[in-house]
Amino acid sequence: MSYPVTRLRRLRRTKPLRELVRETELSAAHLVQPIFLTAGEGVREPIEAMPGIERLSISESVAEVTELAAAGVRAVLLFGIPSSKDEYGTEAYDEEGVVQMAVRALKEAHPEVVVMTDVCLCEYTSHGQCGVVRDGADPGDVDNDLTVELLAKTAISHAEAGADAVAPSDMMDGRVATIRHQLDEEGHSRVPIVAYSAKYASAFYGPFREAADSAPQAGDRRGYQMDPANADEAVREALLDLEEGADVVMVKPALPYLDVIRRVKDETGAPVAGYHVSGEYSILKAAAAAGWIDERAAAMESLTAIRRAGADILITYFAKDAAGWIAEEEARR
Numbered sequence: 001m002s003y004p005v006t007r008l009r010r011l012r013r014t015k016p017l018r019e020l021v022r023e024t025e026l027s028a029a030h031l032v033q034p035i036f037l038t039a040g041e042g043v044r045e046p047i048e049a050m051p052g053i054e055r056l057s058i059s060e061s062v063a064e065v066t067e068l069a070a071a072g073v074r075a076v077l078l079f080g081i082p083s084s085k086d087e088y089g090t091e092a093y094d095e096e097g098v099v100q101m102a103v104r105a106l107k108e109a110h111p112e113v114v115v116m117t118d119v120c121l122c123e124y125t126s127h128g129q130c131g132v133v134r135d136g137a138d139p140g141d142v143d144n145d146l147t148v149e150l151l152a153k154t155a156i157s158h159a160e161a162g163a164d165a166v167a168p169s170d171m172m173d174g175r176v177a178t179i180r181h182q183l184d185e186e187g188h189s190r191v192p193i194v195a196y197s198a199k200y201a202s203a204f205y206g207p208f209r210e211a212a213d214s215a216p217q218a219g220d221r222r223g224y225q226m227d228p229a230n231a232d233e234a235v236r237e238a239l240l241d242l243e244e245g246a247d248v249v250m251v252k253p254a255l256p257y258l259d260v261i262r263r264v265k266d267e268t269g270a271p272v273a274g275y276h277v278s279g280e281y282s283i284l285k286a287a288a289a290a291g292w293i294d295e296r297a298a299a300m301e302s303l304t305a306i307r308r309a310g311a312d313i314l315i316t317y318f319a320k321d322a323a324g325w326i327a328e329e330e331a332r333r
């Protein structure tokens with residue numbers, strides 16, 4: 001006689017039984033909401049390709065974080081859209097830049113909220129590359145070492161403003177070591193580095209580039225972002241970043257790379273962040289708007305899958321909504 005099939009069914013039979021054996025929890029404690037900052041006063045600019053997400057001026061971002069905290073989201077990731085761009089991305093490391101000012105305002109209003117900052121030059125350079133391109137070089141040929149110096153400067157300016165963590169997203173070689181070293185030298189040894197370690201050259205960043213006005217004017221990012229075909233390389237990148245002093249390693253995008261999240265988690269044992277990126281968000285929003293998909297169910301399933309794959313931290317444009325849905329489910333139990 002054998003019973004295994006019936007037993008399995010019995011465990012799925014009722015909601016309390018299912019919840020008793022559930023392997024993955026989705027809770028608001030793991031969620032990070034990205035925020036796009038822009039200059040000005042009282043600005044809330046919708047982003048066409050990302051329904052529900054807006055570019056916010058500083059005072060609006062403070063109001064937004066009040067709402068996020070009330071919903072249970074305790075971490076944000078800041079991106080800045082500067083008022084002017086140049087070849088060296090100068091506003092990225094300007095003490096009075098939009099991110100630096102927002103960090104001060106947010107930490108003052110919400111000291112309990114974790115404020116992370118994206119460290120990259122692509123929103124700040126006139127050509128839209130993630131670093132400096134020397135005169136006469138090909139458009140996608142970023143000067144690695146010079147860029148790393150400017151990134152470290154940017155990270156330090158964020159730490160000086162009070163950021164709780166810095167997140168370099170540029171994919172230059174050696175940037176984690178340099179940023180760690182310079183943060184330590186400047187007295188910011190307690191500021192952790194959330195490294196975008198396995199950042200793929202992905203088509204799913206399209207809507208973000210509209211939001212941040214950061215599409216490369218010429219060339220692409222395949223010279224420094226990863227080939228979607230590679231997974232061993234992602235593990236190597238994560239191990240390298242950890243050796244250089246990263247505290248958290250990130251895989252980005254998330255859903256097309258769940259295998260990579262799992263491998264990075266298993267092979268490093270480090271805290272892993274999964275970034276459910278703009279395109280992943282927009283796909284669900286568009287299908288839901290057309291009435292083709294249940295937005296809430298599809299979003300929750302996606303986020304649970306990223307957690308199940310091994311991500312500790314979930315960076316997602318759904319953070320605020322997801323926190324609300326999670327609270328609703330808790331209340332219904």
Ligand code: PBG
Pocket residue numbers: 118120122130169170204205206207208209276277278279
């Ligand atoms: C900056 C950066 C990008 C994203 C995060 N940091 C854009 C890019 O590399 O083109 C994408 C995030 C998203 O799509 O949600 N380098």
